Amino acid sequence: MNFHIPTAMLLTAITTLIMGLSLAFTVTDYPRALQVPIRQWVRSLLVSPFAFLLFALRERIPDWASIVLANVLLIVSTTLLVQALRSYNRLGSLRAWSVANIVITLAAVSVMTYVWPSIAGRTLLVAGQLAVLFVFGIAAIYRPADQVTNPERMVASFLVVGVLVMILRMTYASDPLMTTLLDSTPMQSIVFTYGALMPVIATSGFLLMCGQRLNKDLARLATLDPLTEVFNRRTMTDLANKAVAASKRHGRPLSLLILDIDHFKRINDEFGHEAGDLALCRFVELVREMLRSSDVVARIGGEEFVVLLPDTDQASAAVLAERIRQHLHATEFTVSGWPVPLRVSIGVGSIGPEVSNLESLLREADHAMYEAKRTGRDRVVLAADLRAASKSES
Structure with missing residues (x-):
């Protein structure tokens, strides 16, 4: 046919x-x-x-x-x-x-x-x-x-x-x-x-x-924060728990930074939330420029971020945190032609004898970050220094 x-x-x-x-x-x-x-x-x-x-x-x-x-x-x-x-x-x-x-x-x-x-x-x-x-x-x-x-x-x-x-x-x-x-x-x-x-x-x-x-x-x-495209809190928690377990199992150092943008509410109030979104994205870009490919960045709150640093001891983490702070300080960020300073307060925590799990690591780094806020902002504070100061006072 x-x-x-x-x-x-x-x-x-x-x-x-x-x-x-x-x-x-x-x-x-x-x-x-x-x-x-x-x-x-x-x-x-x-x-x-x-x-x-x-x-x-x-x-x-x-x-x-x-x-x-x-x-x-x-x-x-x-x-x-x-x-x-x-x-x-x-x-x-x-x-x-x-x-x-x-x-x-x-x-x-x-x-x-x-x-x-x-x-x-x-x-x-x-x-x-x-x-x-x-x-x-x-x-x-x-x-x-x-x-x-x-x-x-x-x-x-x-x-x-x-x-x-x-x-x-x-x-x-x-x-x-x-x-x-x-x-x-x-x-x-x-x-x-x-x-x-x-x-x-x-x-x-x-x-x-x-x-x-x-x-x-x-x-x-x-797994990602939709605005900044870094990991969200849930994914960060999963990755950090695995990193802590690996650190304890192999005896390798592990540190964590908590970063909070200073006076972020002022950016939103004076320039609008769209400017705030741009500031968050620019902040992430600048932070990433200072990190290794193995480091993990996550957004855990409005203007609060965590950086997980595998194979990094406390001294190296402190140096990196200061470099990030200086990098932000030295970089210009503008909205509609108006300069908007990007400043950050950073708390540094590390796994050690007194910090053996993720909960305590986050708590100590967070406490250090709030101390940086309390003492003037735009600075780096180590959780270990706060512990030492507390012991000396007692």
Whole structure:
């Protein structure tokens, strides 16, 4: 039994239109970061059915619709699909190139329909453009390659198949068995079988990509402070407990800093909460500049942070704390052109004979930080010095 091309096109158009409309109703259920690529994918699914419908009506409607407009819509649909993949991976737009490509398609197909009628010429042109667009889609997925997920590999693999199919179609552009687009030939069967499967398989893979990104973002939000993107209190507690256990097990030093931004309320009151948010983010950037990759930063309160320092004794932690304080003191921070001083009070605590667990380590460092506040702010206080002073008084 012959492969009936018009029927395959109509079924593909109906399937793609249903998928596009269904996905359009779910866009707002996704986070904003995913809504842009999903909307572009939806537009692709809503444009391609009209291309297939016009192809299926060849010889029943004028050539300007069934040939010229149909091919242009096919290129537009594939361009939107590629742009969706680029947006998903936060790559730049190809708008200028895409517009130029669509204009070239319109002009070239019109010439090869009315001026120099050539099925083989149109086939070479459109198949070549689709192959190039598929390559752009693959490049959007594999950039950077080390972060490619399995759903992305699924979509990329299907695009690779599309490139091979288009190259094969270009190789047999002058098919002696084909006199019109609707002729059922082995080459046409391969092309339109791929065309019928592509919306279903590619959309399934794209939705899996979005679902995996959503799960990854949710897991990330569960461990990080959403504003400063450092660890939150719960994650810090888990990591610190493990660090304390490792320190005691292997006999290695461990220290902890508690940092509290001085006069932070004044920043919010005088410049607004948006300025306060900027100050917090800038504070984190400056602190991170002074740390090692193994050090852990966490936000445990409004303007209060913890820095966990593995393999760091009390003396080294005190030196680091002072360097952080001086770095903040020396760095200018402005809001709307107005200088806003970033000052910090730091308490330093270390694991030792009198501090053997996380609770006592946090308590002593916190007490030292409040002593720094009490004695004038913008300074570093060691918990060990407070213990020594307390013993000497008693």
